[in-house]
Amino acid sequence: MKFIQSFILLFLISNSVWSFQVSNSNQAFELGMLAFENQRWTEAQSFFDQWIQTHPTDQEALWLRGQAFQNQRNFDRALSDFSSLLTLNPGYAEALFERGRVRYQLQQYEEAMSDFESFLKTPPGETTRILFKIAPGDNAVSSVTTAQTASEEDAYYHLGLCSIELEEYDFALLYLDEAILLNPSMADFHAEKGRALARLGDNVPAIESFEIALQLDPDHLPAKQGLALVKTGGDAIFQEQLNQVIADSEGNSQTYKQRGFYRMNHQDISGAIEDFSIAISMDPEDSESYFYRGKIYYRQKNWGKAEADFSDAIAIEPENPDYYLARGQSRYVSENLEAAVADFTIVISLDPEFASGFYHRGITYQRMGKLSDACPDLLEAKNLGMDEAGKAREKVCK
Template sequence: MTPLSTLKTLYLFLILFSCGFHAFSQKANLSPLQLAQEAFEQQRWEKALSMLDLWIQDNPADREAYWMRGQAHQYVNKLEEALGDFSSLLTLDPQFAEAYFERGRVRYLLGHYESAIEDFENFLKMPPGETNRVLYKVAPGSNGVSEVTTLQTASAEQAYYHLGLCSIELGEYDFAILYLDEALSLNPEEADFYTEKGRALARLGDNVPAMEAFELALELNPNHLPAKEGLALVKTGGDEVLLSQLDQVVAEGSGNSQTYKQRGFYRMSHGQDDGAIEDFGLAISLDPEDSESYFYRGKTYSRQKKWKDAEADYSAAISLDPENPEYLLSRGQSRYVSGQLEEALADFTQTIALDPDFASGYYHRGITYQRMNRKSEACSELQKAIDLGMEAAVGVWEKVCKQD
């Protein structure tokens, strides 16, 4: 190496050393809070926590430091420590709205549902306004419910949603539905809200509206797993754990109409027809104004081919809820099978009048026309069902209407 190249190499080394020393010097001059913020942004949670611990020791009244440390504790799943941080913060500043929201989430995850409700209610009492504070996503463990928030700023809709979650855990399903309806009124495009409403409705035994809620969630997000699981459970009447709980309530003599209706639905869904009919009868005796109990008993009678009994129950359900197309469709099906074609046709026509997009109404009106030898009208109705996406109508149309 020539003397000139050696000098150039030495010069370059000195420059790099100087830059490195300058950077090190700058780093050394950062406060623990600044180092914590840097580590936080890099998602180095343990480093952030160690720096925040140092900072808070010397600055025990720094609200933002508690705010940051509480979130970092959540990320490493130290929920009790996070709870302590948010509580300390609220002692220092009872008007720190976001801290109520975050503490409520931590309390929910810890199972402290009553105190979580207090926090979410306090958050909602705070004056509305925009905030620049970030609520970092904390992914909860799988707990069988929808995700506990992924939002970037606290909002009233999420507070109502979490109030609904807490109420479900406390068994206060009516309150849960009220809270979730509030969340939906603020944001009707959130699948989680419909899913949890469906869960609350199912716990009350209101299975038809529960299924509707789950289906709305799946319209918004076809891959929403909790909605899929909820819909499947409702359609099969619930799991065996639920059945044992219902049996225990009945054995204790504290069952109400909803208890018997829900157990009846389970039995109906599992082929226990006689037990289902008995339970629905008990539900009706306790609450003769509940149309669903008549409807489900009618469906069970239909499976037993007791058409007159089924028709009587469907008629009772319709008298209580005359705007329900499912009830009219079911009575029409019962009448169709028992040979009452004119009466069945009237029911299917009324079904379509209530819901012009109900493909099954057109399909059943079509097969009724076909059985009455009114081929032209039958083909027209079947085509409408096909246009509305009913695949089952295609085969019937090809058999009845397709030209040779």
């Protein structure tokens, strides 16, 4: 009799525990969602673990748990969840995008590119899907949005990032330009374009890209760092890498140009001239090498050689106002004033918002004694934000 009573009691207890577990399992998804929405990633993952044990093909649970792993920087487990989800549903566009980002973090750049390209070919899913946007390489959650935030420009941006890591900088520029065309207000897009341009040795447009990024976001740290490195030619480690490439006889015109730019900004004038000259001999169609060498000759007060180099740069790239400005300055200091005015006038025609063009034409007119022409130019330069022009006008135009 006691045995039967004990058996009945054990059965009731077991049944109660089983009922409690079933109830817990049924609530696990809702509890996981609540934890997920409050960014309690470990807790959310634990609840989704329970749910997925009994619902291994639940796509939404795999999607959310994958993001929970991603936010814990457990990229291997996130990759596993997104891959399982895509096996169940190859058309789950947002999972393609997120798997691409996870693969980028795992340095699987070619596989990541494949995911981003597939994402671009796949229509986005329901806008009720939750997506936490995280900057590449950063664990900070920047915003919580619907899944449609994983947009075309984001995919092109990440394709650009992967191409930079693969040292395919020309392709990176194509992807980043596409991202910028779709959304020109993203500082990240312009900063990464600057990075790709700097790696190619195209320092002037790289500086422009970094400056655009800083106009959009004055606190954008990568843009600040990139701008500082480009303006100084890179750091010492970068210089050593260039030296090694050249020593191994693997250097091309860009390598010499980059080292020349570094040397120019670290007062190794003869070394910089030598590097730019080699770069020109290897690629006589690269206008920047002439421009930089011309700037060194200008510093040396070798006006004739400076003007010749600036003229060669202009012949290759006749729409660049910086080149005309540089040649005009060289002509000004060598007292070829009429020719200087002609160059500054071209600067203004190419870029009517370029304050320096009006300023330099104004001071050239002033030196020629043409105050009626000088004063309007100096006023225009002042109105465009150039304080130095306002001071000059105070002295010249009273």
